[in-house]
Amino acid sequence: MARQPLLFAAGLGVLALCAALSLALGSRSIPLSTVLDALSGTAQGGDADVVTGLRVPRTVIALTVGAALGAAGAVAQGVTRNPLASPTTLGINAGASFAVVFAIFTLHLTHPLQFVWFAVAGAAGAAVLAYGMARRGGDLDPIRLALGGTVLTAVLASWTSALMLASRRTLDEARFWLAGSVSGRSLEVLYQVLPLIAVGVLLALLVSPALNALALGDETAQALGVPVARIRVVGGLAVVLLAAGSVAVAGPVAFIGLAAPHLVRPLLGNDHRLLVPGCLIAGPVLLLSADVLGRLLVRPSEIEVGIVTAFLGAPLLAVLARKVAR
Amino acid sequence: MSTLARQRRRTLSFSAGFVAALVLMTAVALSTGQVKMPLGDALAALFGVGDAGDVLVVQEFRAPRVVSALVAGAALAVAGSLLQRLFRNPLASPDVIGVTGGASFGAVLLLATGASQALTPLAALGGGVLAAVLLGGFAWRSRMAVTRLVLVGLAVQAGLAAAVNLMIVRFPAELAGQALQWTTGSLYGRTWPEVFGAGSAIVVACAAVFLMNRRVAVLDLGDDSAGGLGLDPNRTRLGLLLLAIVLASLAAALTGPVAFVALAVPHLVRFLAGPPTPATLALSALTGAVLLLGADYLVLHLLPVKGLPVGAVTATLGAPWLLVLMVRQGRLPQRSRS
Numbered sequence: 001m002a003r004q005p006l007l008f009a010a011g012l013g014v015l016a017l018c019a020a021l022s023l024a025l026g027s028r029s030i031p032l033s034t035v036l037d038a039l040s041g042t043a044q045g046g047d048a049d050v051v052t053g054l055r056v057p058r059t060v061i062a063l064t065v066g067a068a069l070g071a072a073g074a075v076a077q078g079v080t081r082n083p084l085a086s087p088t089t090l091g092i093n094a095g096a097s098f099a100v101v102f103a104i105f106t107l108h109l110t111h112p113l114q115f116v117w118f119a120v121a122g123a124a125g126a127a128v129l130a131y132g133m134a135r136r137g138g139d140l141d142p143i144r145l146a147l148g149g150t151v152l153t154a155v156l157a158s159w160t161s162a163l164m165l166a167s168r169r170t171l172d173e174a175r176f177w178l179a180g181s182v183s184g185r186s187l188e189v190l191y192q193v194l195p196l197i198a199v200g201v202l203l204a205l206l207v208s209p210a211l212n213a214l215a216l217g218d219e220t221a222q223a224l225g226v227p228v229a230r231i232r233v234v235g236g237l238a239v240v241l242l243a244a245g246s247v248a249v250a251g252p253v254a255f256i257g258l259a260a261p262h263l264v265r266p267l268l269g270n271d272h273r274l275l276v277p278g279c280l281i282a283g284p285v286l287l288l289s290a291d292v293l294g295r296l297l298v299r300p301s302e303i304e305v306g307i308v309t310a311f312l313g314a315p316l317l318a319v320l321a322r323k324v325a326r
Numbered sequence: 327m328s329t330l331a332r333q334r335r336r337t338l339s340f341s342a343g344f345v346a347a348l349v350l351m352t353a354v355a356l357s358t359g360q361v362k363m364p365l366g367d368a369l370a371a372l373f374g375v376g377d378a379g380d381v382l383v384v385q386e387f388r389a390p391r392v393v394s395a396l397v398a399g400a401a402l403a404v405a406g407s408l409l410q411r412l413f414r415n416p417l418a419s420p421d422v423i424g425v426t427g428g429a430s431f432g433a434v435l436l437l438a439t440g441a442s443q444a445l446t447p448l449a450a451l452g453g454g455v456l457a458a459v460l461l462g463g464f465a466w467r468s469r470m471a472v473t474r475l476v477l478v479g480l481a482v483q484a485g486l487a488a489a490v491n492l493m494i495v496r497f498p499a500e501l502a503g504q505a506l507q508w509t510t511g512s513l514y515g516r517t518w519p520e521v522f523g524a525g526s527a528i529v530v531a532c533a534a535v536f537l538m539n540r541r542v543a544v545l546d547l548g549d550d551s552a553g554g555l556g557l558d559p560n561r562t563r564l565g566l567l568l569l570a571i572v573l574a575s576l577a578a579a580l581t582g583p584v585a586f587v588a589l590a591v592p593h594l595v596r597f598l599a600g601p602p603t604p605a606t607l608a609l610s611a612l613t614g615a616v617l618l619l620g621a622d623y624l625v626l627h628l629l630p631v632k633g634l635p636v637g638a639v640t641a642t643l644g645a646p647w648l649l650v651l652m653v654r655q656g657r658l659p660q661r662s663r664s
Contacts, residue, residue, distance in 0.1 A: 084480065151645045154421070154585045158641040161510040162634055165503060172499055179495045255484060307492045314485030318464040318478045 004274060007267055011281040015063075018288035022059040023051055025292050027300040054183075061190050062182045062291050062305070063284045065246040066256060068197045070283020071204045072242035073257030074264070074276045078211035079235035086258035087123075087243035091152030093252035095126020096244065097178055098156040098163075105163045105170045112185055115177065116192050116248045123244035126152055131236060180251040180306020182291055193245040200241030204276050207235045211272035253306045255313030256286050263316070286313070337599040337609055344612040348396070351619050355392045356384055358627055386518075393525060394516045394580045395619040395636075399587055401528045401577035403614025404535055406588030407595070407607060408570040411542055412563060419589040420574030423479030427486035428457025429578035430509040434490050437505050438497070446508070447520050447579035454575025457482050458568065511584035511637025513622050524580040531573045532611065538566060539604050584621075584637045586644035587614050594647065617644075 023035045030038075030047045037043035038051040069087065076085040087093055099122025100115045109115060133148035160178075164171040210231040213221040221228050246253065263286070264278035287305065290312050294303040357368035361383045370376045371384040402420070409418040420426050432453020433446050464478045490509060494502050507514070541562050544552045549559040574588065595610045596602070621639045629639075 150589075154589075155641045155645045158510055158585055158635070158638040161506050162638040165506055165510070165633070165635065166631065168499055168503065171503060171506070175495055175502060179491055254488075303492065304495065307488045307495070310484045310488030310491070314481040314488070315464075316481075318460075318481040 004268060008277070008281070011278065011285070015281055015285050015288075018285055018292070019059055019063065021292050022062065022288050023055045026050070026055065026295045027302070057185075057187045057190075058182050058291070059288070060187065061185055061249055062287050064190060064194070064197060065182065065250045065253065066284030066287030067280045068200060068242040068246040068283070069253060069256040069287070070260035070279035070281075071201055071276055072239045072246070073259075073283070074261045074272070074279040075204045075207065075211070075235050075242075076239045076257065077261050078208070078214060078272050078275075079232055079239070081215060083262070084258070085149075086255075087239065087247075088252070088254045088258060089153070090149035090239070091126045091130050091156065092123045092149075092240065092243040093247055093254065094153040094156035094160070095129075096120070096123040096247035097252050098122055098160045099125070100177060101160045101163050101170060101174045104173045105167055108169075110173060112177065113189055113192075116189055119248035120193065120196065120244040123247055124240050126156065127236065127240040127243075176304070177251045179304035180253040180309070181304040182250050182287070183302065183305075185249055190249050193248045196241045197245040200238050200245060201280070203234055203238035204242065207231055207238065208272040208276040211235065211276075212270075215270065215272075251306060253287065253309055255309045256283050259309075259313045259316055260286060333600045333603070334605065337603070337605040340598050341605070341609050341612055344609070344616050347616055348612065348619070351616070351623065352392055352396070355619065355623055355626075356388050358623075359383070359388060390516045390518050390521045391513050391622070392619065393521050394513055395622045396615040397521070397525045397528050398577040398581040398584065399614035399616070399618030400611035401532065401573045401614070402584065402587040402618070403591035403610045404532055404607065405570045405573040405577065406590075406614075407592040407602070407610045408535060408542070408566060408573075409588070410592045411602060412545070412566055412570070420570070420578070421483065421583070421585070421589065423571075424457040424461055424482030424486060425454045425571050425574045426578060426583035427483040427490070428453040428455070428460075429575050430490050430583055431486040432456065433508050433582070434493050434505045437501055437508070438493050444517075444519070447524050450579035450582075451524075451575045453486070454571060454578060457486060458571040458575075460485075461571075462564075507635055508582045510635035511582035511640070512635040513581050513625075514633075514635075516580070520580065524576050528573065528576045528580075531569060531576065535566075535569055535573070536604065536607065538562075538569070539607055542566060542602075581618070582635070582637065584618060585641040587617055587640055590644040590647060591617065 020032060020035070023039075024030050024032050028047075028050070030051060034043055034047050035051050038048035039056070073086045076087065076090060077083055079085075080090075096119040099118045102122075103109050103115065103118040109118075130148045130152055133151075160174075164174055210221075210226050213224050213226040214228065214231060216224075218228050221231075243257070260279040260282040261275060264275055264282050268274040268278045287309065290308040291305040293312065294305050294308040297303055297308075353365055353369065356372060357363055357365045361379065363371070363377075363380050363384075367376055367380055368384055368388075371380040372389060374381055374385065406419050409420065409423065412418070429450040430453065432449040432451070435453070436446055436449035460482045461479055464481070490505070494505050497505060541557060544555055544557050545559060545562060545566075547555075552559045552562070577584075591610050591614045595606050595613055598613075599606050599609055617640065618636070621643060622636050624643075625634050625636050625639050
């Protein structure tokens, strides 16, 4: 019984450690004492500027995006009753990517700040499409939702490639954004989408008790008095808001949404009232550690976090799958 | 029994129709292009008769492209059918289990080293096999659990795709464009050595699939029954899985990972001809060939935008088709969920 609060506390501890490492480590290492001084405003000089000017925004963005993606993954898997569901597999990332690349292609955009609402619109559009495909007699068919998402991703990804092949300028602008990164993104971008993410987290927490009933199957949930269709819509909305917000800030970062719930489930069990908050912690832990790793691996250069999460998440998921699936 | 007979008749008539379509499409593909020539001249040129210029164009440029489309389309379709049946999962396809990602990875890595592009098919095959080895290494235990395979496949795919992405980001723009072209799937600039190499291997692998097809049917009865009939279910499944992986890698080696053919064809064939039989496997191969050749014709001659990768077209065409199927069927046939 007392295990869960302990696990949450441990999770928060790990998260704090990751955040501290993210502030201290990079192309140059800064001692934690200097980091603390810089945060409290007592330190001056190059190191302090790096901490407050570059690493704090980056860490804050990684925390937010990671939490949003983690929660989005947990809700997506609950709503679809499909352990493979995630913002990536439902086509949401692909929708955002295509919208941004299309905007770069037609409107000659050059700055991530300009990408924000295209990313949000693309993510929302893709999600609505995936939903439309999965609706059957007013209800949502989990298998059709997953298949529809896969279909959508394939189409949108190939259109994105075609646009990038058609214009060298688009390729140059887009390929860095498409890798997914939390560096060099301004807090301004985050502030624009923060309301979306906040509402998304709220909705995710609200639907999580009902997701437990949904896990028993639609008929049973209905018999228990759970409004299945409405829960699906609200849960879907939460996924869209969270995924769209995080894509707009960091670009498509794969795998956090898929991996976080699989990481949390063995620890906290299948209760969504614990799973969703757990993923709010596990998501940023994954994203931050991936980001720090990306900075350390090829110092003084760095690898985009979207690429690191995929590298890191792939074997993790493989190991989990090996253990979990009979 | 009458349903069986009806199914056989439907399969046969669709196969006959697709064979006719293939002959017609091949003839049209050989005779159209920037150099215009009548159908008769094109066919004569195929056998080295007629104007030297025509012969060059048909024999060296058009024919290898057409043959690649036919062979790769068929290979992808057979690989997809086999995978979906083995996994009992309508989503299983070379893309899902990581083979596509592996092939892309191999080819792009070759681009990165600056080695001759003639080696691309070999590199793609190597990448596909690497993906298969990773898949096997992670997923293999005393028995092959389907869920685990699909999950691990997704993981392998994601890891390899990340490696490709990393290279695309780091490449100079020139190479990045080339890498992107390849990873989207394209029939551009195929040459005879590539076609013969990958093509003959595909023919052999396809023949092996047809020979082993009866064992798939036994596996369908369930592992216990299959064991009772004297078939080692795990070893059989592993062999068939390897065969599907080799087929998909070879197809990718020839054309790049053309999206959707492997995923869509089995659904299409089930819709046209009903549950799988040896004959429907042949129909799948035909359907894949028709689809890819048709898509390539579209890319070359019908679209206003030039130089599109054929993968973009197969995805665009395949998607609505699959969606219509989904709507009409109500629910996709699925025998077991695990």
